[in-house]
Amino acid sequence: MTPDEKTLHAAYAPLRQALAATVPPAGLEAGLLAAFRQQHPPVSRWQRLMQWLRQDRGLYLSLGGGCVAALAALMWLRPMLWNETQALQAAPAGTLVPTASTELTTAFFPLGDPARIEAAQHARMVRVSMPRASLAAYGLPVNPELADEAIEADLLVGDDGAPLALRFVRGKYQLI
Amino acid sequence: MSVLAHPTDAELHNRLMAGDEAAFTQVYRRHKDVVYRFALMLCGASGLAADATQETFLLLIREPARFDPARGALSAFLLGVVRNLVRRGRDDLAVAAPDEDDSVPDGSHDPTPLATLLAGETLNSLHQAILSLPFAYREALVLCDLQELPYLDAANVIGCPIGTVRSRLNRARAKLAELLAEHAPLRLETTL
Numbered sequence: 001m002t003p004d005e006k007t008l009h010a011a012y013a014p015l016r017q018a019l020a021a022t023v024p025p026a027g028l029e030a031g032l033l034a035a036f037r038q039q040h041p042p043v044s045r046w047q048r049l050m051q052w053l054r055q056d057r058g059l060y061l062s063l064g065g066g067c068v069a070a071l072a073a074l075m076w077l078r079p080m081l082w083n084e085t086q087a088l089q090a091a092p093a094g095t096l097v098p099t100a101s102t103e104l105t106t107a108f109f110p111l112g113d114p115a116r117i118e119a120a121q122h123a124r125m126v127r128v129s130m131p132r133a134s135l136a137a138y139g140l141p142v143n144p145e146l147a148d149e150a151i152e153a154d155l156l157v158g159d160d161g162a163p164l165a166l167r168f169v170r171g172k173y174q175l176i
Numbered sequence: 177m178s179v180l181a182h183p184t185d186a187e188l189h190n191r192l193m194a195g196d197e198a199a200f201t202q203v204y205r206r207h208k209d210v211v212y213r214f215a216l217m218l219c220g221a222s223g224l225a226a227d228a229t230q231e232t233f234l235l236l237i238r239e240p241a242r243f244d245p246a247r248g249a250l251s252a253f254l255l256g257v258v259r260n261l262v263r264r265g266r267d268d269l270a271v272a273a274p275d276e277d278d279s280v281p282d283g284s285h286d287p288t289p290l291a292t293l294l295a296g297e298t299l300n301s302l303h304q305a306i307l308s309l310p311f312a313y314r315e316a317l318v319l320c321d322l323q324e325l326p327y328l329d330a331a332n333v334i335g336c337p338i339g340t341v342r343s344r345l346n347r348a349r350a351k352l353a354e355l356l357a358e359h360a361p362l363r364l365e366t367t368l
Binding site: 008009012014015016018019020022023024025028029031032033035036037039040043 | 195197200201204205208209211212213216217222225226229230233234237238299302303321322324349
C-alpha cells in the first residue's frame, strides 16, 4: 500500500466503522429458515438412514456388517472345527484317522458284470494301494505332479475272492 | 479446537444441498453482514438492502447448485447475486456504462486530496456522495475501499477483468473527490 493509499484508507475509516455497525434485520434469519424448511421438509428416520447409507459412511457400515457376519459364522462353525482339530491332534503322527469325516471316496465302480454284485450273498471290503495312474482307467483326472504316488482304494470282494467293485479313497486334506 | 467446528464454505454448501438446516444457518450467519452492507452501500436504502439480502439467500436455498465451489468463493458468489439484484431492482442506479463517463484518465488521480476532503465530510454527506457515483464506480469503490476485498475477489463479484476493477476504482475515487470538492465551498459559506 502506497503512502497515499494509506492516507485514503485512514480517511475512509469512520465510514467503514459506521458500516461495520450495520446488520441486517433480525427477523430475516427466521424467515429464511422457514423457507429452508419448506424447501427441505423434515425426513423420516428411515429416509435419514437411507441418506446416511448413500454417503461414504455406508461403506464403513457394510464393512462392519461383513465383520459381524464373519464372526457369527465362526462362532457357529466353531464346535465342528474344534472337533476335527481334536481328532487330528489325537491321532499318531503321520496317520489319518479313518473316520467318514476325514476321508473322501468316489462312488463304487463295478468290476466286470454288475449283475454279480446283486447275486453275491456276502462281500467284504479290502483296503488296497494302487498306482495313481489307474484313476484314468475309470475316467478320473490324474494330477501329473502326483502321478508317481500310490492311491488307496476299497475293493469289494465276493465270497469266491473275485473283486466285484472298487472305489478310490483319499484323506480330506490330501491332494488327489 | 476441532476442524469440524469450522467447516469450510464448500463443506457447508454440500450439507446445505442435502437439506442440512444447521449448515444453512451457519452459512447465513457467516455471510449475512457482508452481503447486507454491500447492498446497503449500493442502493442506500436499508429496506431495499434487506430485501436484496433475503432474495440472495433464498436463491441459495432454492437453487444451491448455482454456486460452484470450483469457480470461486461462496462470499464472491453471494455478493455477485446481491449486486445483480440491486442493479436490476434499481434501474435508475444502473446508469450508463462507466467507460462512457470518462473524464479522468487511469492513474491520473491523486488520492491525497480525496483523503483531505473525506476528513472534512460528515458520514451522511459522504454516503450520499458515494451513492451519487455511477453504479459501476460505486461497486468498485465499496468492494475495494470500504469492504477491502482484494482486486481479484472484486473482479469475481462484478464479473469483469481485474484491470477493469482497477481502472473503475481510480475513476470512482476521482469522481468522488470531484463531488466532494463541489460541495466543500458551499459548506464553508454556510458555516461563515
